Amino acid sequence: MARMEWKIDVPIFRDTVILKQLGIAIGIPFGIVVLIIGFTSGRSVYTLYALGLIFALIFFTWLFIMIVYRGKYEVEFVLDSKGVLCRTQTKQAKKNRVINTLTVILGMLTRNPTVAGAGMIAQSRQKIFIRWNRVSKVKYKPKGHTILMRGGWLENIALFCTEDNYAQVEQEVMMHTNYHV
Numbered sequence: 481m482a483r484m485e486w487k488i489d490v491p492i493f494r495d496t497v498i499l500k501q502l503g504i505a506i507g508i509p510f511g512i513v514v515l516i517i518g519f520t521s522g523r524s525v526y527t528l529y530a531l532g533l534i535f536a537l538i539f540f541t542w543l544f545i546m547i548v549y550r551g552k553y554e555v556e557f558v559l560d561s562k563g564v565l566c567r568t569q570t571k572q573a574k575k576n577r578v579i580n581t582l583t584v585i586l587g588m589l590t591r592n593p594t595v596a597g598a599g600m601i602a603q604s605r606q607k608i609f610i611r612w613n614r615v616s617k618v619k620y621k622p623k624g625h626t627i628l629m630r631g632g633w634l635e636n637i638a639l640f641c642t643e644d645n646y647a648q649v650e651q652e653v654m655m656h657t658n659y660h661v
Contacts, residue, residue, distance in 0.1 A: 514531060627649065
């Protein structure tokens with residue numbers, strides 16, 4: 481197999497795969513919290529403050545992503561005879577390293593191991609490689625030019641393709657796995 485490489489900037493708030501993952505990771509937990517606060521707090525004015533804080537957190541997170549990352553996930557992929565490599569592009573990886581390091585440091589300073597751990601996990605996911613023989617599931621999304629691949633428990637990659645290279649990438653994935661359209 482010839483080595484395939486490409487870079488792509490994926491709009492975070494317009495890509496259906498990313499929006500679905502954000503909905504699961506953020507929408508469900510915050511939705512449950514909002515429901516619990518709503519049902520258990522009665523008609524207290526503090527309920528509005530709590531809900532306002534939750535919505536403010538979500539808004540400022542969106543604003544942060546739009547300012548720092550320009551609303552884009554900058555990623556690059558390499559497919560070769562060994563497997564699939566997904567990594568954050570260099571410029572964005574540097575920003576991520578700074579933000580993740582600050583998250584770890586602030587988590588340690590505030591004695592909050594959850595925050596520190598989140599920073600470490602985020603940094604560890606900047607580069608993911610799945611060997612072809614480890615691929616356990618593939619889902620093709622030709623309309624969105626995306627191929628979802630799963631390996632082990634923490635091995636999953638969304639191959640964001642361009643309109644021009646999707647068919648070729650799909651062919652290569654099919655050739656190296658047992659998962660066909």
